[in-house]
Amino acid sequence: MITMPAEGMPELSMEVKRLVVDGVYSLFQIDNDSHSYMLVTGDRSKSYTISESGSVVSVSQPAQNVYPGAAHLVTFKLDNIHSMNFNFS
C-alpha cells in the first residue's frame, strides 16, 4: 500500500481523501502508469480517473468490475483520526 502525506494530490478534496483512508472509496495506482490513478466509489457506481495532482480527468459509470491495479492501493496519512495503540510486534 502506498501512503501519501495529507498534502499529496492537492486538488483532491479532504473529504475524498478521508473516504479513501476510511476504505469506503478505493484509490489504485494504474498499472504501468504511475502518474494516473483510479478512484472507485464504495457502491461501485462510479470510477474516476485522477491525475497525479488530484484533479478529476474523467468518470465512468458504473465502475468496471476488476482492476488490475487492485494490489497497488493508495491511502493518505491524515491527522485527527482516533488512534489505538496496538502492539503486534
Added chain:
Amino acid sequence: MDASIKVACSSTSWIFLSYSDERRHLLDIVFATLVLLKRGVDISNIYIFSSDPNAAGILSGLDNSNVYKLDQFDSVLASISYTHAFVTITGHGSPNGVGQNMRSADLSKGVRSIQNLEIGVLALCQCFAGVFNFSEAYSDPKLVVMGATNLSLSISSTVSVSTGIPGVDPLTWCSNLFMMHFFDWMRQPIDIDGDGHLTVLDAYKYAGAFAHDRVSKAKSEVFVEIQDLSAKLTQQRAHKATLEQAGLETLAVELDISSILTLMDNKLSVLHTSQEPWLLNANLSRKVELIL
C-alpha cells in the same frame, strides 16, 4: 463453572465472510487475520469469502490461498474438516440477511456442513444482525451465535492501529467496532467475568462494551464534524451552480458533493444509532474456553 470445552485456536477454522465492495470491510478481515497470525494460527486455517471482485488483489499481501467468492461459501465449508469453527461476518447486512440469499437458516446449515464439527461460533457484525437471532442453535453440532447489533445498524468508525508491520503500519480504516474489539480481545484476552477462564462469553462482553463505549465518546466530536460538513455542502452546491451557469466542467465538484453526503451519512449513523449486541446459547459460550 461447568466443565469447560477447550478450543485450541491454532487448530480451529477461522472463517470470514463479507458482502461488500468497500475496502474497509476487507481491512476488518486484515486486522483480524493479523491478530490470529500473531496468536499462532496458521494462515491455511483462515478462510475468506468476499463479494468484492478485487478481494484477491487487495488481500494478496496476506499470502492466503483460501480467498473465495461469496457463492463458494457452501461448497468450500462442506469440503473442510474441523471440530471447531469460528465464523465472522462483516460487510453489509440487510433486513433480508446477508447478500442475495443468505438468511439465518442458510448460514447455520452451511456452518454445520463442516465435516466433524462439534461447536461453531458465529459472530455477526453486519447491520441488522438481529435477523439471525433466535435461530436453532442447540442441536448438534451446537452453535454459539452473537450479534453486534439487533434489528438496526452496526456502527463503524475510523481507527488507526499501530501494527509494527511494514506496509500496514499504521492500519487506518473505518472499522467495524464490534468486530475490531472482538479481535482486540483475542490479541490480549481479559477474564471479564472473573471466573478464571478465557471464554467466548468474555470476548462477547468485551467487544460489546468497548464498541459501545467508543461510539458514546465519539458522538460529541461527530456532532461538530457534521456541522462542518453541512457548511461545506452548502458551499459546494453554490459553487456547482456557479460553474453550471458559466458552462464550466462540474465533475470535480460533483465528486466533492457526493463525498460530503457519504461522510455525513456515515457520521449520522454514529450520532443517532445505539448499538446493542445480543448472544444466543449464552450458557455454551461460557463453557467454550479459548486456548490462545
